[in-house]
Amino acid sequence: MDLTTRLADLGSPAPAGLVDRVLARTGPADDWVLADGPAGPLMVAFNDHGISYVLAGDDEAELERQVRTRLDRGVRRVAKAPAGLLPALRSGRTRGLRFDLRGRTPFEQDVLATALRIPRGEVRSYAWVAAAIGRPGAVRAVGSALGRNPVPVVIPCHRVVRTDGQVGDYVWGGPLKRTILTAEGVDVAEVELLGAAGVHYTGSDTTHIFCVPSCKDARRTTPAHTVRFRSAAAARAAGYRPCLHCQPVPSAA
């Protein structure tokens, strides 16, 4: 055989695992810390752009695998959490937290930014999120986008439930969604009951304001003064106006 052909054959493939060994040693890598979440430990990865990935538990190898698969980055454990993370996990106040959502579509980023607005202890429906981003027909796509949330708990995709009151799917599985909501003070059984009964809004007959049922203002209304509505139109027809806090009828940002 011709010498130059045989020389070309010397470009033998790299040994197995060499790519992994290179990427383990160099290239982009996020820091991560172990933090207390509402239902057990959380591994929280972050970089200069913000929080990039969250995984329940403390299995470092699994975090490494998922961050490589989903973000194509390495991870290294550090002691110091990014500014604001620990207070946010304690208090639920996420203002000022930054997120690295590069690689997420603009639609997904809109969905996640909207989920971030849902206060601790409250829930909204997939339809509410779809309306809030100005895409009322995209309810299923909202569910998919939340299912791909790279930073669960910190961006509270678990606070988005089905219109019929079922807690619905979760990136970490339905049972954990229920556990986290309960830990945050949501009465999941009541959410399910109201949803099943088709009650999507509750109002106060003293203020004539209507809310989503889990709104903290609605929960202050005593049962004797609580009025239930199946639709926002029915609430308006009865002379009620939407709550400014929970925005039961979201206006697109």
Added chain:
Amino acid sequence: MDADLLFPRLVRAHTGDVWATALRLTGNRSDAEDLVQETFASAWSALQSWPPERVDALRPRAWLVTITLNAWRNGLRTAARRPRTGPLLDHDAAVHPIDALDETERLGELVARLPEAYRAPIVLRHVVGLSYAEIAAALDCPPGTVKAQVSRGLALLRKEELSWT
């Protein structure tokens, strides 16, 4: 493209060529792996400091192979300054008797024993398949010189092969 997103793709796409370059320049797998690691470490630190236009204009294969070549040549210079306790490169004929190797590895061994001035042009041109223009840029010499070194290197290899068959 963002260097963070680009870099792992570069590693996956070009580790084969970087490995082949490193293996055929050094002649042994252990040094080759070190050279591959050194190449990508240099590439990563360079990419992080580049403006996006420069990253976008990159021709990654020739760039990475050039880094490998330069790292290897730097290593040779460093080794040459140190008192030599063994062979410069550890493809010691006593350790690796050339008769025991298969056809492909025997040729690889002959390449690794070529004088450095011919080894690099032969590896870049015929093992990795860079163009003469790319090799000239990598070696910082005129393309005509590269062509002459390649043809001289091929002639040496043919002569060596005859003496082993």
